[in-house]
Amino acid sequence: MLETQQIQQFQELFKQSQKLVLINHIQMDPDAYGSLGAFYLVAKALGKEMIVINDELPPEDFAFLGINNIFQTSIDIEEFDPDMILSFDAASEGRLGEIYVKNRDYIQGKNFVVFDHHSTNPGFGNLNFVYPESPSTCEIIFELFEKMGLEKYISKEVATLLTAGIHTDTNVFYNQNTRPETLEIAAKLMRYGADFRGSIYNFFQSFSMEKLKLYSTVGNKIVAYKNKKVFGSIVNQKDFDSIGATKDDTSGIINRLSNLKGAEIVFIIYEYENETKVSMRSKGYDVGKICASFPGGGGHKNAAGFTSDLATEKIIEKILEQIEL
Template sequence: MFQEFISGVSQLVAEKKRSVIVTHRQPDGDAMGSSLAWWAFLKSEGCEAHFISPTEITRNLDWLPFFSEAISFEQKEGKKKATEILAQAEVIYCLDFNAISRLEELGTLIANSSAAKVMIDHHREPESFAAFTFSDIRFAATCEMVFDVIEKLSKTDKISKEIATLLYAGMCTDTGFFQFNNTSPNVLRVASILLEKGAQPDYISEMVNNIFHERRLNFFGFCLDKKLKLTCGGKVAYIMASAKEIKRFHLQNGDSEGLVNYPFKIKGVEMTAYFSEEGEKVKVSFRSRGNTLDMNQFARIFFEGGGHFNASGGKSFLSVEETEAKFLEALETLFPKQ
């Protein structure tokens, strides 16, 4: 199956098909790293290529190489340009997501396009919309998968310092800088090669972890001091942030990234959640430790979401208070009352 995928992609690249790369809404480090790296690789092969993001991209990723090449479908001019590009596309690469239905209007354009679709993704339960699919939950990051594709194409000589930086950064964000239990021997093998190609771990760590502005750090402190709650005998920690509280700290898109992981520093915590009121919905992030608490299924069943076993996201269209009550009730499926 994988060899068929490689053969298909090899032909598409060799024929220099007009290419569009698309990722999921509110792209994170892995989504941006894999998409921009694949864009740069296609350009190095002489392909016409464009990268479209369904939404605005968080400014904490603007240090990534080729960041300015991203077209935001959320902007008026970006939507117009993206629509024109998609109309001419011969192949659409779908990276770090597996359900075009979640892209809303952009997803409709992709679904209606006659272009060949290619999926490279590591999330569970993929939709069957692509002509060529590389979907495998055993990979820690889509960046890791993109490297493997380039390697199987025998094109690692095309991995520049910029591409290495993008792929390494995406792998770092999805493995917690190689601390999470998805850090496999292949992850470390790929990382070592990317270092040889010019990725600088100290620089990438600095740009990901140590670029907080004052109001973001203050918001983290406020949440941990005033909003953190423990339940289920101290096994679950969660934070509920209202729109008013978020506005108070003048947060920008992406400023809460990583907050959901902080409660794991408390001994005994096995699961964390972060709820943020955004417009008419409450956005939710779930995290867990070990191999017993499935956040993917939890998010799918109760919060219209999904993702990975230990990390997933979802949403609620209830009030913050109602969402909290729903969450606490849903926790009984994971931590039955004795």
């Protein structure tokens, strides 16, 4: 999958670079967290000096993966003076948040490497490992390690981080994006000692009381469209406040909604105090294209999302007018 020329170019840059800045997308998911985290641990073992940045700290649910403490929400990037900046799992510059926007000109003037698997990624780095055929960015990072001959640095911790991203972005190999190579990589990671049970338990089986209540709220507010082939639900800030749920509790709920009988497309609209976030899933229909019609939106064919300042009614109208079933 990865191109030899790209790997050689990266290998030379990496060899020459001592100070690195790593960044992943806002509202990070396990693929963004795992791909960055795995790279961080391997680069640390190789003696690199790094700062890891994001607008937000990771969800507490990710703590079992062991690297929540490496993230910081501010940086004096000129003082640190990195040799290379690396982005993980961000489909666009907008997904890197305010911390990126503030430092964009500086970052764009440096060796800026992008690792991503979203089909809507325009390639905003000056070296882009963008492979939409890969179900996860974690697979891209694993292949990079192999092609660079870094297998001996793949510890149990590194393997578990990569496994978590693969599990969540493939819905434990259930999604249509799962490739034979995905299963082969998963088998290799298991041999490296990856905690498969821990990943599945923490991201698919264990949840808080607040999240359980949020599941119920989403279910109670489902509305059917397009002859019951499209289903949507709206959760507002009052709902979050009344049950004590947070943004972190929304993780994975859209995937459960997609299991509705007869559903071809599902969406959840989360009306937060300062923004409205939309998540979409489908069984073959290109929701990535729909989400890309909103500024800053995009993703994959069967899984995508966007943030909008439009009224909820207008968002639904714009979604539905693009769907022909």
